[in-house]
Structure formats: structure tokens, C-alpha cells
Amino acid sequence: xxxxxxxxxxxxxxxxxxxxxxxxxxxxxxxxxxxxxxxxxxxxxxxxxxxxxxxxxxxxxxxxxxxxxxxxxxxxxxxxxxxxxxxxxxxxxxxxxxxxxxxxxxxxxxxxxxxxxxxxxxxxxxxxxxxxxxxxxxxxxxxxxxxxxxxxxxxxxxxxxxxxxxxxxxxxxxxxxxxxxxxxxxxxxxxxxxxxxxxxxxxxxxxxxxxxxxxxxxxxxxxxxxxxxxxxxxxxxxxxxxxxxxxxxxxxxxxxxxxxxxxxxxxxxxxxxxxxxxxxxxxxxxxxxxxxxxxxxxxxxxxxxxxxxxxxxxxxxxxxxxxxxxxxxxxxxxxxxxxxxxxxxxxxxxxxxxxxxxxxxxxxxxxxxxxxxxxxxxxxxxxxxxxxxxxxxxxxxxxxxxxxxxxxxxxxxxxxxxxxxxxxxxxxxxxxxxxxxxxxxxxxxxxxxxxxxxxxxxxxxxxxxxxxxxxxxxxxx
Numbered sequence: 492x493x494x495x496x497x498x499x500x501x502x503x504x505x506x507x508x509x510x511x512x513x514x515x516x517x518x519x520x521x522x523x524x525x526x527x528x529x530x531x532x533x534x535x536x537x538x539x540x541x542x543x544x545x546x547x548x549x550x551x552x553x554x555x556x557x558x559x560x561x562x563x564x565x566x567x568x569x570x571x572x573x574x575x576x577x578x579x580x581x582x583x584x585x586x587x588x589x590x591x592x593x594x595x596x597x598x599x600x601x602x603x604x605x606x607x608x609x610x611x612x613x614x615x616x617x618x619x620x621x622x623x624x625x626x627x628x629x630x631x632x633x634x635x636x637x638x639x640x641x642x643x644x645x646x647x648x649x650x651x652x653x654x655x656x657x658x659x660x661x662x663x664x665x666x667x668x669x670x671x672x673x674x675x676x677x678x679x680x681x682x683x684x685x686x687x688x689x690x691x692x693x694x695x696x697x698x699x700x701x702x703x704x705x706x707x708x709x710x711x712x713x714x715x716x717x718x719x720x721x722x723x724x725x726x727x728x729x730x731x732x733x734x735x736x737x738x739x740x741x742x743x744x745x746x747x748x749x750x751x752x753x754x755x756x757x758x759x760x761x762x763x764x765x766x767x768x769x770x771x772x773x774x775x776x777x778x779x780x781x782x783x784x785x786x787x788x789x790x791x792x793x794x795x796x797x798x799x800x801x802x803x804x805x806x807x808x809x810x811x812x813x814x815x816x817x818x819x820x821x822x823x824x825x826x827x828x829x830x831x832x833x834x835x836x837x838x839x840x841x842x843x844x845x846x847x848x849x850x851x852x853x854x855x856x857x858x859x860x861x862x863x864x865x866x867x868x869x870x871x872x873x874x875x876x877x878x879x880x881x882x883x884x885x886x887x888x889x890x891x892x893x894x895x896x897x898x899x900x901x902x903x904x905x906x907x908x909x910x911x912x913x914x915x916x917x918x919x920x921x922x923x924x925x926x927x928x929x930x931x932x933x934x935x936x937x938x939x940x941x942x943x944x945x946x947x948x949x950x951x952x953x954x955x956x957x958x959x960x961x962x963x964x965x966x967x968x
Contacts, residue, residue, distance in 0.1 A: 511577055516549065519580055519587065520556040524618055526587045528580040535559075535589070536575040538602050539568045540624045541674045541687045543657050546588075548622050548674050549574060554608045558622035560676070562590040570687075573598040586621060586677040607672050612650035616682045620675040627652055627684060632667040641683065644669065655683040660766060660778045661692055662719050669694050688780060689719070689764055703736065706767060706774065707743040711805055713774045715767040722746065722776070723762040725789050726755045727811040728861040728874045730844040733775075735809045735861045736761060740792040745809030747863060749777040757874065760785040773808065773864040794859055799832065799839035802862060803869045813859040814839055814871060816882045819850040820925070828870065831856075842870035848879055852919040853952035853962045855882040892961055894953050900966040901941055908936040911955050919950045941967055 513534040521527040537549030537559070546562045561578065568574055575596045578589035607626035614620065615627060630652055634643035640656035642663060654661075657676060663669070672691040673684045686692055701720045708714040724736030724746065733749045748763055749770070755761050764781035767774070797812050814833055821830040827843030829850060841848075844863060850856065857880045860873040873879050894909045907916060915930035916937070926944060929937070933956070944967045952962040 516551045516559045517556050519559055519589075520621070522556055522619070524585065525582050526580050529582050529587075530580065532577065532579050532593075533589075534575065534577050534594075536573065536598070538604060539570050539572045539574060540604055541658050541685070542568070542570065543685070548624075550605045550622075550624060553605045555617075555619035555623065557605070558620075558624065558674070560586065560588040560622045561592065562588050563592050565592065566595045568597060569600065571602045571604060572600050573602050584678065588622075611648060612644075612646040612652035613648065615652055615675060615684060618677075621677055621682070623675055624672070625675050625684065626670065626672045628670045630669055630671060632663040632665055632669065635665060636662060644671070653681050653683040655685050657683075658685045658687045659689075659691070659780055660719070661686055661689070661695070662717055662766060663695065667695060689721075703738045703746045704743050706746055706776075707808070709743055709806075711772070712769050713767050716769050716774075717767065719764065719766050719778075719780070720776075721762065721764040721781070723760065723785065725791055726757050726759045726761060727791055728845050728872065729755065729757060730863075730872070732844075734761075735811070735863075736763075737792045737809075737811060740811075741795045742806035742810065744792065745807070745811065745861070747773065747775040747809045748779065749775050750779045750782070752779065753782040755784060756787070758789050758791065759787050760789050771865065775809075798835060799837035800835065802839050802871060807862045808864055808869070810862055811859070812862055812871070813857060815857045817841075817856045817858050819852055819854040819856065822852060823847075823849060840868050840870045842872050844870075845872045845874045846876070846878065848873060848876075850879075851962075852950050853917070853960065855960065856880065857882050892953075892955055892959060894951075894961045894963055896951050896963045896965050899963075900968045902968055903942050904938055904940050905951070905965060906936060906938050907951065907953060909953060909955070909961075910935070913937060914954055914956045916951060916953045918944075919952070920944075921948050 511532050511534050516537055519526050519528055537551040539547050540550050541548045548560050550558045576592050577594035579591040581588055581590050605624050607624045609626045630644035630646045632644045636642040642654050644652050670693040673686040676683050676685055701722055703722055703724055706713050706715055724738040726734050727737050728735045732751055734755055735745055735747050737745045762783050762785055763779055765776040765779040768777045794811050794813050799814055816834040817831040819831045823829040827847055829841050831839055859878040860871045863870055863872055892909055892911050896905055896907050912933045914932055918927035920926050946967055949965050950962055954960045
């Protein structure tokens with residue numbers, strides 16, 4: 492019988508250890524440096540006040556001791572959600588948090604957030620405001636962000652306030668005068684204020700609206716590099732990792748937005764806030780903190796016609812352009828990059844970031860697309876099938892000159908004939924490599940030795956004195 496009671500007592504003790512107690516956030520915080528519920532499973536609820544990369548913050552009242560961080564990568568609430576959850580209380584490097592969430596319910600959405608409590612920079616160092624939505628007024632920036640995104644400002648009492656980017660990235664300027672709202676956090680032995688959006692930065696110069704032309708700055712690097720700004724434009728092309736926008740036609744009026752979260756469509760007018768970056772020498776907008784579609788179905792900026800030589804200029808980076816009479820000289824490689832020359836024999840590179848296309852060697856094409864820069868090259872990115880059309884040029888009303896290449900298949904030599912004078916011809920292998928080239932001709936028939944060519948399929952491209960051309964595939968056996 493004694494053994495039975497011993498087992499029963501152990502069962503009650505175990506049940507007590509794993510009991511779920513419903514408590515307020517104020518009780519969890521316990522008004523001390525360590526929670527009285529540490530390592531216990533509790534049920535609590537609160538309004539979501541902020542979302543970070545590894546969890547979210549909740550409060551069930553205004554002011555001191557009423558906030559707590561929920562470490563979580565499973566559930567995705569929104570600010571203003573009233574949530575109830577079951578979790579374990581922990582002291583993670585001296586910051587009270589809830590983890591190991593085993594139950595989660597959104598009771599309602601769109602609720603008013605707690606009122607930010609006004610505190611001084613000195614009060615911000617207090618345990619009582621940990622995870623609480625707070626406001627520090629009239630501070631002056633004294634240190635710019637370090638390599639971890641942490642910067643410093645002094646309040647009117649000359650006390651330091653540390654500001655972090657766990658929730659929102661903001662790049663201040665020295666001596667900038669601000670009022671800051673955000674969540675107080677604790678890590679690496681420091682209490683830090685974390686703004687949640689540009690709306691939490693009151694009086695700041697960052698987030699000012701700047702035209703795309705001004706962002707590009709008509710130079711190799713943007714004068715706004717590293718600054719957070721807002722801009723707007725019409726979406727001209729959509730890639731796998733972002734989209735191009737323009738607020739005008741022609742040089743310096745395009746900008747690439749690196750953004751995998753928002754997916755607009757061509758013709759949308761969008762307004763975005765983010766950090767201007769020189770990403771491997773390409774000006775772009777990244778770390779997007781605000782995005783909105785202002786209108787849809789807008790007419791696109793006029794396509795500007797440029798040469799292949801101009802396509803390699805900074806001026807047309809991220810701009811919607813067309814290059815005419817591009818002769819395909821190389822087929823797409825393993826990265827979808829293919830090459831050609833225009834009528835002035837200048838090189839141009841095409842890419843498939845927006846649309847994949849497989850041309851034929853010797854094709855003469857008009858190509859419309861967005862100019863982007865990467866891996867040391869400017870590349871024209873067609874956006875759809877309609878962006879690639881045959882080039883007709885001066886022979887638009889003329890029937891293509893018929894050519895004959897024989898024998899086909901061939902072993903030792905081929906003969907090329909036409910009813911007009913042949914001025915030049917080129918032979919390409921199946922990979923797009925030029926293997927034979929002859930020019931300066933004015934003949935109707937010409938023989939070519941092919942004994943040095945390996946077996947396979949080749950393309951013979953013939954050009955005439957009026958710059959028209961034709962091509963034919965042959966087999967070498």
C-alpha cells in the first residue's frame with residue numbers, strides 16, 4: 492500500500508510540473524529580472540505589436556512589464572492580431588521570452604495596438620520596458636549603423652539610446668533629429684529600440700520621395716547609395732527576383748527593385764520604400780519596407796531605340812529599350828545568355844531573367860527588353876515572345892534570295908549557289924561557334940572545303956550585297 496501512495500504522489504508531482512497555467516504577460520514578467528514562471532508551460536494572450544525575423548511581440552496592456560517576445564518560426568500572425576498561445580517561459584540570455592509554442596489561436600484581427608509608452612533613453616535601459624512598445628522623443632543621431640545595423644542617438648538628457656534593425660532597417664544621417672517608436676529588446680548585454688517601419692521614424696529624412704532619375708544620378712553610383720528612400724514608377728518588366736520600374740522614358744529613368752515578396756505585373760504603378768544599393772555596380776532598390784500598387788493597366792513608358800554600343804552604357808541600366816537588326820552569333824549557354832551584333836557590328840548580350848528564348852544562329856532580330864547589369868556585363872532582357880521580332884530592314888518588300896547548298900549531306904566539300912551575287916558567307920556548328928568565314932566575294936557560286944569539320948549539323952549563312960541574307964542547315968558525314 493505504501494508503494495501505491497508513493498506512485499500516486501509522484502504522478503501528482505509530475506502533473507503539477509506540466510500543468511498549463513493561464514497568466515497575464517505582466518505576471519510572466521514578474522517585475523523582476525527573471526520571470527517567476529521560468530521553465531513552466533503557460534497560456535497567455537496579447538495583441539501582436541511587431542514581427543521580427545524569428546518571432547513576434549505581444550502585449551496585453553500599455554506600459555511597463557506588459558510585453559513579451561514569442562520565439563517562433565511556425566505561426567505567422569499580423570500586427571493587430573489578438574492571439575492566445577501555449578508556450579514555455581524562458582530566460583534567453585537574460586531576456587524573458589516564450590518558446591516551444593504548442594498551441595496558437597488568432598482570436599481576432601485588426602485590433603488597435605497598445606499606446607507606445609513615452610520613456611527617456613535612460614529608462615530604455617530598464618528591464619521593465621523589455622518587449623514593450625515604447626517612444627523616445629527628441630533624440631539626435633550620434634553614431635551611424637555599425638556592421639550589425641546598430642546605431643546610437645542621444646536624448647535631451649544626453650543619455651545614449653541604442654537602436655537596432657531586427658524588425659526594420661533604417662539608415663540615419665549624422666546629427667539627424669528624430670522621435671523614435673519601437674519595441675525595446677535585449678541582446679548582447681544591451682537594451683535596444685527596434686523601429687518597425689518608416690512610420691516609427693518621425694522627422695527623419697529617410698523615406699523621402701525621390702525620382703528614379705535622381706536616384707540614378709547620371710553617374711556610375713547613385714548619390715543616394717545606402718539611404719532609405721521612397722520612389723514610384725510603372726512596372727516595365729518582372730524577373731525572378733524583382734522587377735524594373737520607370738517614371739519616364741529614356742536614359743536614367745529606370746530602376747531595378749530587388750524584391751521577392753511582392754509580385755506586381757507589367758503596367759502596375761507601384762510605390763516602394765527601400766534602401767538604395769550598388770549591387771556589384773548595378774543601382775537597385777533593396778530591403779523593401781513598404782510596397783503598394785497605386786493603379787493598374789497603365790501605358791508603359793515609350794520604348795527608346797538604342798544601338799548595341801549604347802546598350803553597354805550605364806545610362807540605359809534598367810530602362811526599357813529596343814535594339815534593331817541584332818544578328819545572333821552565339822546560342823544560349825547554360826545560364827541562358829546568348830549574344831549577337833547589330834548593324835554596326837557592335838556586340839550585345841541577351842539574358843533570360845525575364846523570358847527564355849532560343850534563337851537560331853544568323854537570325855536578324857529586333858529585340859525589346861530591359862537592360863540589366865550583372866557579372867560584369869550589360870544584358871538585354873526580353874520580357875515576352877512579342878519582344879523578339881524578325882528584322883526586315885531595307886528588304887521588307889523583297890522576297891528572300893533563294894540559296895542552294897549541296898551536296899547535303901556532304902563529306903569533302905560543298906557548293907553554295909544563288910541567283911544574286913554572294914558577298915560573304917559563314918558556317919556555324921551546332922553550338923553556335925563560327926567555324927568558317929569568307930568575305931569580299933561577288934560571285935553566284937562558290938565551293939568550300941569541309942574536310943576539317945567533324946561530323947554533325949552546321950548552319951550556312953549567306954549574305955548579299957544589299958545586306959539581305961539567307962541560311963540553310965547542312966549535315967557533314
